[in-house]
Amino acid sequence: MSREAAEAVLTRIGQGTDADFPLFEAALACALHDDPDRDPAPALVLAREAGERLAERLQSESPEEAVAEALAGDLRLSGDVTTYDHPDNADVIAIARRRLGLPVGLGIFYLHAARTAGLALHGIDFPGHFLLRIESEAGPLALDPFGEGRVVLPVELSRRALRTGLMPDVAARLDLLMAPVTDRAVLIRLQNNIFARAQQAQDWPRAERSALRRALLNPADHRPWLDVAAAREGQGALAGALQALAQAQTLDGGATIAARAARERVRLRLN
Template sequence: MNEDLNRLGLVEEDDIDLDEAALSLALLDHPGTDLDPYYDLLDTIEARLEIVGDDAHDPAARADALAAVLAGEFGFVGDAETYDDPDNADLIRVLDRRRGLPVSLSILWVATARRLGWSADLLDVPGHVLVLIGADADPVIVDPFSAGIRVDRERLVALVQAFGEPDRAVTHVAAMPNRAVLVRLLQNQASRAEQAGKGRRTLELYTRMTVMAPETVHAWWERARLELVDNDIAAARGSLGAILEITRDPALRTRVSETLASLPTE
């Protein structure tokens, strides 16, 4: 397992730089690739934003500056034509193609904003990912997949209700912690790999999640499921045991314990 991935699993949450972390994850699938040109591109984008956003002192102006630079000058937009292309969740390929998924583009927007010390977070919206610019004073929500268009309250409610529970009142959407963002990125890759019938690839991606974010119960469960498909009973026992060390949820603990008891003895 890559040393950078192990390190990412140990670093403090607030010390994770999303763009650098996402590049490290992408590098696992592009061994030997020189990342210097990609860091240079990120530095160039930062420099342009610093100029364009020089007098942007409120969230609305900063959102406009981000859109002008990332979507306008550098051409980063959502890939609506080949949405399920695995390249859309691979930051190396996103930087090459200037196309991506909502989560990969939002990582780029948030990381670029944070480079200038601006407040920015990814918003976990059912079926989509948005970006929140600003925190306390008149924050602005934008959609990087759609070149940074503003998302007002009505549009946000429509998105949540379209992919969530129709009868459930919309009270708030939550900002995603850094590790959860990276798990979401890998989850996009894993779901597409499994849909394509690539079981080993899917298992590798869930394994990466458990190394990078060892408290993510869902990743351990999916890893155990795929290890059982692979008939690797010992590995599945280890993954299920990890869940018991993490969760205090009684129902989940019962389910995991029953699954462990049903496994054949070695």
Template sequence: MGDRLTLPDWNVLAAQADEALPLLETALLIARDEYPDLDADLYDTLVQSHVAHLRPQIDLIDPWPLKMAAINRHLFEELGYSGDHEEYYDPRNSYMNQVFERRLGNPISLAMVQMEVARRLGVPLDGVSFPGHFLVRLPVDDGILVMDPFNGGRPLGADELRERARPHLGGDIPDDNALLRILDPATHRAILVRILRNLHGVYVERDEWDRAARSADRVLKLMPDQTDALRDRALAYLKMDYAQGARHDLARYLQLAPDAKDAPDLRDKLIELNAAAPRRMN
């Protein structure tokens, strides 16, 4: 028996360098908020079983793109991991225990499966925080191979990538340099924050303000002064009638982002909360 997988402590993650943040372990830590009885070791063992099945084949293949094709074939065709096209915004698509169990996910959670398996097999697969759908990238001799985990790991050419980016760039088509910047590898912290931001958006749409606040709070455990998360947690606290927490977060947000577009409205809200505080105490 090997060592059991130990999940990190939320309170130490902010101090860790990006490259030291354990990706799968922290993603499972996010899932444990919603599934407190989650057995992390079970999912680590599952990933390892995928790796063990693939290793004899992968070791016989030399070029990384062909190794990656074999990995994708096993994950998406043989095991049936798939993008959830019918219920894209189902929160289960962001919780890794559910992704492993249902073999359904969104782009970033399926990328996590790909990356975890590929990296354990020595294939240097990275995530890409592409606008819209999260992607993955692999170095090749003459550049990078970009793939879409939501659609079976399908390779994407430069023209398609430009068209995908265009709606998020005000209609402008990125040139080669701009596209390469967009395709920079995502840090572990950026990937984890994007998972949490996705969850926050889902829970806001559902008016589940306690879960929306929790998602923003977890972003702040990774990045204590992330201004969007401070604002989002404050607004969720207001919906929950937790005025003290809202006051604290709004004050910090306005200190860090005094010129933000929403700063005047939020400053008025903070003044209103501060004025109401003595009455609440009385």
């Protein structure tokens, strides 16, 4: 798949509804958009095996046990604790090859397997560390894909929330800490991770690609275009940065002040 073809896929998916959002297809298109010169077959095979293994284990195990045993036990998916910031950890093709990744990158395989097996599993936009929510007989449980799918107890959730800087009254609210998010939001969070790491490394082409993917996946949001503009400015592509800022202003009047100031700064650099 070429980069242009991947953009076409992401455009189509972005224009669809949250209810019909094809998470794994979109994640694979994101990976190929970042680096088209790769074979997606290993990721497709792993995704299929994950659904099959989970369906088998659900016949004799509780949902939370089946998820952990199928994805982390059978298929050896685990968090990369030694090279956490490596770009491969946020790419489903590379994750399939290495069996290592970031929490949200691993979570995409967990969520896809659950969708295939008919299991209710959702992402949690937990601060600082992506988690999964699964329904059990005792109520909702949090699972950590980075920690081999293990259950995170409520007291540990609150402790982690406090470490991220949340106020104690918020950190004690499990209904807030475990609020489910859409699959679209999960994939956008992954692209945000990629953008942040690329920006820190001043890898502006990669930063631009990740920001553009966010813009395609959520076409009503002006904020990705501000990041596209920043990445283009980092590359010296000032005319392209102005185009992205204009798109941000078109999408949301609330972006007008920030985009106008940025456009004026870029315009002055052009003169």
